[in-house]
Every structure is written in structure tokens, then in C-alpha cells.
Amino acid sequence: xxxxxxxxxxxxxxxxxxxxxxxxxILACAALAAPYPHLAFAQRAAPTPQCYDGDxxxxxxxxxxxxxxSSPERADLAEPGTRGRLVELGGVVLTRACRPVARxxxxxxxxxxxxxxxxxxxxxxxxxxxxxxxxxRFRTILPALYTGRTRHYHVxxxxxxxxxxxxxxxxxxxxxNARDGLFRRxxxxxxxxxxxxxxxxxxxxLDLR
Ligand SMILES: [Fe+2]
Numbered sequence: 001x002x003x004x005x006x007x008x009x010x011x012x013x014x015x016x017x018x019x020x021x022x023x024x025x026i027l028a029c030a031a032l033a034a035p036y037p038h039l040a041f042a043q044r045a046a047p048t049p050q051c052y053d054g055d056x057x058x059x060x061x062x063x064x065x066x067x068x069x070s071s072p073e074r075a076d077l078a079e080p081g082t083r084g085r086l087v088e089l090g091g092v093v094l095t096r097a098c099r100p101v102a103r104x105x106x107x108x109x110x111x112x113x114x115x116x117x118x119x120x121x122x123x124x125x126x127x128x129x130x131x132x133x134x135x136x137r138f139r140t141i142l143p144a145l146y147t148g149r150t151r152h153y154h155v156x157x158x159x160x161x162x163x164x165x166x167x168x169x170x171x172x173x174x175x176x177n178a179r180d181g182l183f184r185r186x187x188x189x190x191x192x193x194x195x196x197x198x199x200x201x202x203x204x205x206l207d208l209r
Contacts, residue, residue, distance in 0.1 A: 084141030100134025
């Protein structure tokens, strides 16, 4: 592993330790080739999570008023010329028995760099499917805050032919977390600086065996 990648990973793990989030999975460091070489992101790790059989599924949350079906299939949501801070969001989708869920649908939508949702089009909306190891990875931006909420992403996760999990993901160390009644510590991503951007990680557990 390159020294810079190692620093990023160690930083991410330190963040996760501070969070004390129960379901954090410490992943083997296996930096893969970056699809966006201008960003020194910590890359998604090999599918060797420290997973506990029978672990609780990821918490469900409301999808809020701005979900829009039929988003485009794409991993890169960052708009050209955006002034938002780039974020690479990745992780794995697992069953409660720690099995990776291949071809799971992940639909991501969130506010833009001004805290607004695109309800006319599909900016900062997109979906993809996990690979055979249950891995996913989006490239997007840090959403701005909007009134009444802390910073968050919305996501739907669905294994093939199974029910949809709708939830939200949160950022650590956000002052507004404490003021947001929807905020749940279990839904905080591991986030670390990665070059000019951020590397964020969250592993979903679906209520499947
Ligand atoms: Fe929202």
C-alpha cells in the first residue's frame, strides 16, 4: 500500500474509533486503483469485513419529501464545475449473516452545494448496483445544510426481489447532528480527509440471512 493511502486509511480508522459506532466494520486495507486519480481517496476495501453473524440490520428512516423514482444509473453524481467538496462514498451491502449482496440496488439522492434538491431534474440523484462482492461506490459532493436538518444523504437499498430499505446517512462531528431529531448515531459514516475531498464509508446490513 502506498504510504499516502495508508495514512488515509489509518485516519479513517481513527475517526471510526472516536465515533464508537457499533456496526463499524474494520476492513482490511486493500487500496484498489482509483477511478478518479486526481483525488487521493482511500479506496474501497477488500470484502473481508469484521462482520458479526446475526448483526442488526441497518436502521430504516423516512425518505423525506424529495425522493424521485427513475434516477439515472450512474456512480458519478458530481456535476461538472461543482464548487462542492467531492466525496467518495463506498462500502458493502451485507446480509445479517455477513454474506455480501451482489446486484443490490443503491439509489442515492441529496441536496446540492446550496442545500437544494433538484426536483425538476436529476442533479445529485443516481443509482447503481453492487458488484459480486457486494461493494458499491459513488462519487458525489458534500451536501450543504438546509433549514431544519443536519447534513445527510438519502439512500434506498434493495437486494434483488427483496423489500427496499430506505434510510439516511450522516456525517460525524456536525454541530447540527445534536439538533436534528432524525439523526441516529448508527447511521454515521466513517469520514476521512482524502486529498481535496472526503472518503466516506458505510456498510449496509439488510434484513436477510
Ligand atoms: Fe433531505
